[in-house]
Amino acid sequence: MGLAWQQGPLSAGPVGRFLVPEPLPERLLFAERLRRRMRVRFGGSWIADSDDVVLLHEPGRYPVAYFPAAAVTPGALEPTDRVTSHPDLGATAWFTVHGGGDRTAPRAAWQFVGLPDHAKDLADRVAFAWRPMDAFYEEDERIVGHAADPYHRIDVRRTSRRLEVRDGDRVIADTSRPLVLYESGFAPRWYVPRADVDPAALTEVGGQTFCPYKGLASYYDIGRRRRAAWSYREAWPEVRAVADLVSFEPDLIEVRLDGRRLALEPGQSVVPHGIDRGLDPDEILHQEGAPR
Numbered sequence: 374m375g376l377a378w379q380q381g382p383l384s385a386g387p388v389g390r391f392l393v394p395e396p397l398p399e400r401l402l403f404a405e406r407l408r409r410r411m412r413v414r415f416g417g418s419w420i421a422d423s424d425d426v427v428l429l430h431e432p433g434r435y436p437v438a439y440f441p442a443a444a445v446t447p448g449a450l451e452p453t454d455r456v457t458s459h460p461d462l463g464a465t466a467w468f469t470v471h472g473g474g475d476r477t478a479p480r481a482a483w484q485f486v487g488l489p490d491h492a493k494d495l496a497d498r499v500a501f502a503w504r505p506m507d508a509f510y511e512e513d514e515r516i517v518g519h520a521a522d523p524y525h526r527i528d529v530r531r532t533s534r535r536l537e538v539r540d541g542d543r544v545i546a547d548t549s550r551p552l553v554l555y556e557s558g559f560a561p562r563w564y565v566p567r568a569d570v571d572p573a574a575l576t577e578v579g580g581q582t583f584c585p586y587k588g589l590a591s592y593y594d595i596g597r598r599r600r601a602a603w604s605y606r607e608a609w610p611e612v613r614a615v616a617d618l619v620s621f622e623p624d625l626i627e628v629r630l631d632g633r634r635l636a637l638e639p640g641q642s643v644v645p646h647g648i649d650r651g652l653d654p655d656e657i658l659h660q661e662g663a664p665r
Contacts (some may be wrong), residue, residue: 375522376403377430380558384432388558389547390608402431404439404494407523411438412510413501416472420449421501427494430518431461435519438509439498442484450482450499462495463487468642470501486602499554505615514622517656518585527586529614538570540596546570552615556586563616575602575619583654587612593619601625 379381382391382451383401391397398400407428409648413421423444425440446473455467464487470478481502493593500510508515530553554562575593578600582590588609593602607618621628623635 374556375430375436376524377432378435378522381430381524382523383430392611400432400461402432402492404428407438407520409511409521411440411520413440414507415449415470415478415505416470416474416476416507418446418473420470420472421447424542427498429495429500429524431485431520436522437606438499438520439495439500442497445499452613453480455480456486459485462492463489468499470505472507478502481505516585518583518652521585524557525586526557526610528592529553529612530555531614534631536565537629538565538621539629540574540598543574544571545574545595545626546619554612554615554620557584557618562629563618563635564620566618570619581654583652583657585652587615587655589654595626598625 375381380386380388382389384402386400404427406540407426408424409426411426412419412423416649421440421444423440425441425444427439429439430630431437444632450468451471453467453469457465457467458662459465462485464485465483466486467480468482468484470481472478482499483502483563484497484499485492488496503509503519509520510516519547527664530554533549534551535549536546536551537544537548546565546569550566550569554564574595576595578592578594580592580600582592584605586609588605588607590603591606592600593604594627595601602619603611603617603622604617606617624637628635
């Protein structure tokens with residue numbers, strides 16, 4: 374989740390609500406200084422580099438980084454005749470991006486050229502489409518998936534509560550040392566050490582998914598219950614505590630915490646990708662420079 378994505382407070386389906394007497398507008402956009410140095414690499418060359426990036430949070434989209442036009446390498450942007458209209462921010466001009474080695478990416482960058490007065494924070498700034506670029510960096514660390522959302526937080530906590538997973542009469546997992554992962558906007562997820570899981574109950578299946586905050590998720594069938602469990606076999610360092618542990622989907626398999634059966638809660642469902650792009654596991658598996 375982020376500020377305006379998934380179940381965030383500025384999204385279309387927030388978990389909570391603003392305690393105000395009048396309803397908020399259906400669409401609220403939020404722009405802020407990122408206060409992180411960001412760089413864009415394309416064709417083996419750096420084409421944008423700035424510590425004055427503005428992050429735009431727009432309902433239903435991942436956050437987007439906007440670079441000062443002056444921070445873009447001269448000659449990297451070629452204007453096109455394509456102009457579209459943003460519903461809130463007006464006319465949008467598109468560019469072909471040029472990088473090293475004569476690489477080009479058509480319509481891979483844009484700039485708002487008809488901004489209303491209240492949105493001047495984005496004036497003279499350029500954004501780059503994520504997928505056509507080779508990579509985006511914060512300082513010297515590559516980031517994958519989308520610009521990091523400062524409102525997305527993950528905390529992992531150890532607990533001695535008893536967690537039991539059953540498929541009918543069969544005990545799939547039984548532990549008194551689960552870890553609980555709290556992720557902004559989502560219901561808690563419970564992770565079980567593999568030593569406390571019956572390995573014969575899990576059948577690994579294809580189709581990994583990618584989370585830019587946790588890494589690659591592998592999935593397991595449990596009997597006829599498809600993709601009822603998952604694991605981040607090599608989780609990102611920030612969530613290393615849950616690496617190779619197993620979590621279970623409470624709407625697909627019986628999961629009990631201290632005897633109470635868990636159910637699908639508001640904020641539990643995950644929207645797999647934004648309307649503007651997908652999150653492809655190949656971003657990690659097959660692209661040079663991905664974090665480990």
